[in-house]
Amino acid sequence: MSPTSGRHIALLRGINVGKAKRIAMADLRARIEDLGYRDVVTLLNSGNVVFTVPASKSGDHAARIEKAIAASAGFSCRVTVLSAKDLAAILDQNPLEEHGENPSRFLVCVFRDPAARATAAALAKKTWEPERLGVGKLAAYAWCPNGISGGKLALEVDRALGENVTARNWTTMQKLLALAGPP
Secondary structure (H helix, E strand, C coil): CCCCCEEEEEECCCCCCCCCCCHHHHHHHHHHHCCCEEEECCCCCCCECCCCCCCCCCHHHHHHHHHHHHHHHHCCEEEEEEEHHHHHHHHHCCCCCHHHHCCHHEEEECCCCCCCCHHHHHHHCCCCCCCEEECCCCEEEEEEECCCCCCCHHHHHHHHHHEEEEEEEEEHHHHHHHHHHHC
């Protein structure tokens, strides 16, 4: 994942799901802006943030955001940061394009840790009928025709990869790229 300047996307894992780990998107935007990032926009209420990294700001953006959330919200959550270029590559490299007829049932599972790819590749070798799992360089792709909670695949990906992955449906990923603008 690219630590360079330009448009980036932060994906927060496990916030605003149920009653735990609640954070208002206005508060989240304020925390990101307080860190010196610009043009901060959130999408939905589930921890999707698009922002600009100034050329003067380098380092681990995910760790910086995690620390700010822990300090202000009182809980920890894993954050994965992608450049707009990385997100465009994830969408372009979809190995299961033929299964995208219902984007709400098509998950993109972004790797936080590059080592998660090997675990995902091992899972992809199993038979998940009628579900499918494909693996790219930066993400795994899960087709769940019976819904995310209607099969075994999404649960198994989450169980096997845990905090080393965060998932969004295909439509959300496309909207995030549109918000980020061209890479």
